[in-house]
Structure formats: structure tokens, C-alpha cells
Amino acid sequence: MEKSVGRLVSILYRKNQVYLNIALKPLQITASELPFLLYLFRNANTGISQEALSAYLLIDKAATARAVQSLLQKGFIRKEKDETDRRANKIYVTDLGEQRSRLVKARLEQWTHFLTEGLDTAAVDTMFYVLEEMAKKLEKVDLQDIWRDA
């Protein structure tokens, strides 16, 4: 029980950010914008709300608002008012955004390849599975409520 998830995940997360900011700089995409762009790319033409983006990535809606604004300014996405619910926006990738997404994915795969190279494929799959399960638990929990007793 000596192992904690913290240190390893922290290293992976921070180095991932650094890598992305270097590798994607020529494409004018930052590490913080990337997950939004890719999700929109995978769900192209469906008009995703910012709420849905936040929910999928488990990222605060404030960060989402800023990423959307930044991607908008660069012309990678398009933003419309949802006419059936005028509070919400509908976000779409632009053609330019789709082009970039394809280039981005190639570089992401290189990264994943670098990280998992030489490791047992089944073990890597298991890692993904376990991470996914842990992330699922976090989707359902309001951390503010965990320590009501402290």
C-alpha cells in the first residue's frame, strides 16, 4: 500500500503538457486547447455545448470558456447560439480545425508510442482500463462532499 497514484500521474500529466506545447506549437495549438479541439473533431457536425465539453473532460466551465474563446480566435472552431436554448452555445470544428486535428493526432500517436514502446501490450491495455475506471468514479463524485466530517 506504499504506492500512491499521485506522483506518477503528476509526472505524466506535467510532461505531457510540456510535450504537447512543444510538438503542437507549429500547428498553433496549445496543450490546454488540445482536448477540446479533439473532442469537437471526433464529434464533428453535432454542435457540442460548452457544458458537454466540460462534462466529458471533467474540466471547469471557466477553463472551457477560455479554451473556446482561444480556439475561436484562431479560426479552428465556430460558435453559434443554440436557438432551442438560448443560454447555450453550439460549438463546431471548422474545416481548418479539422485539418489541424488530423495533423495533431499524428503527433499524439507518436507520443503514445514513445511512452508505451517496449511495454507489454496487454499491460498497457490494463493500465488504460484501470485509469478509465478511476476516472469514472471521479465523474460521479463531488469532492466537496467527501470531507463533510473533517
Next chain:
Amino acid sequence: MEKSVGRLVSILYRKNQVYLNIALKPLQITASELPFLLYLFRNANTGISQEALSAYLLIDKAATARAVQSLLQKGFIRKEKDETDRRANKIYVTDLGEQRSRLVKARLEQWTHFLTEGLDTAAVDTMFYVLEEMAKKLEKVDLQDIWRDA
């Protein structure tokens, strides 16, 4: 090959930070200070340099300097000049710091338990193993050099 390490690790990292800041607030320890305190605790009485802290945690020495200063101010650690190398500091946990560390560890274990509860033990071990291997690769690489061609 559709899966990328990014999203899951990002979720785990960010939620971990939030959890720690809530759970450790009564102990007056922040998520950013925690890894430093715990490492010093595990290596008590050996006088760790900040360089060594940065190397183990793969955290920039600037962040290390700030965490050290903050832990110092709270009286959880002690800082001496290394007399054999007057550039370096030797950092030790104080008695108070050790007390806190023990309390902290209990809360960390609750978190790990929450995350891994109900999952296959062998799968969790595998996840730790794979994360560790990926982190090891990152220790050896200067990301600035990866894209010399781009």
C-alpha cells in the same frame, strides 16, 4: 490506437489536486507541498538537496524552491547550507513535519482506496507498473530535444 494517455491522466491529476487541497487543509498542507514533504519524510535525517527533490519528482527547481520556502515557513522542514558544497541546501523534516506526514499518509491511503476500490488488484498493480515504466522514460529525456526537426 484510439486511446491517448492524455485525457485520463489529466482528469486524475487535476482531481487529485483538488482532493488533496480539501483533505489536507486542516493539516495546513497544500497539494503542491505534499510530494516534497512525503519524500523528505521517507528519507528523514539524510539531508536532501533541492536538486534531488526536483530530480525525484521531476518538478522544476523553481517550484521546488517555492515549496521548500513554504514548508519552511510552516515549520515542517529545516534547511541548512551544505558545508561540503556551499551551492546546495540540505533539507530535513522537523518533528512537527513528521507528525503531519503520518496524518497525511492516512488520508492519502483513503484516496487510493477510494480510487481502486472494487477493481482487480492485479490490474491495479499492472497499472502502477506501466505508469512507473512510462515515468522512467521521461526521467531520461529532455523534451526540448525531441522535436529538433520540427
Next chain:
DNA sequence: CGAAAACAGTTGACATCACAACTAAATCGC
């Protein structure tokens, strides 16, 4: 030896993200 390079640590500027407070629109409950 002594100048140049490497190293440990500090500080300033910036990126990323969480939380809180706010606006505007939609929905709920009586």
C-alpha cells in the same frame, strides 16, 4: 593556476486550471 563551463538555488513572467460571484435564460412548483 585560472578562465570557462557546469551546477544549485532564486526570482520574474507566463500558462493552465479551480472556485466564486455574476448575468441571462430556462424550468419548476404552487
Next chain:
DNA sequence: GCGATTTAGTTGTGATGTCAACTGTTTTCG
């Protein structure tokens, strides 16, 4: 129907961490 509550999005503030530039010390090597 309409006031109260919830929801989508925005903006300000603070925490965390990276990079770059700088200081002071040590090491390297001609």
C-alpha cells in the same frame, strides 16, 4: 402565470508549475 430555483456561460482571483535570466559556487581542463 409567476416567483424561486436551476442551468449555461463569462469574468476575476488564486494555486500550481514551466521557462528564462540571474547569482554565487564548484568543477574542468588547457
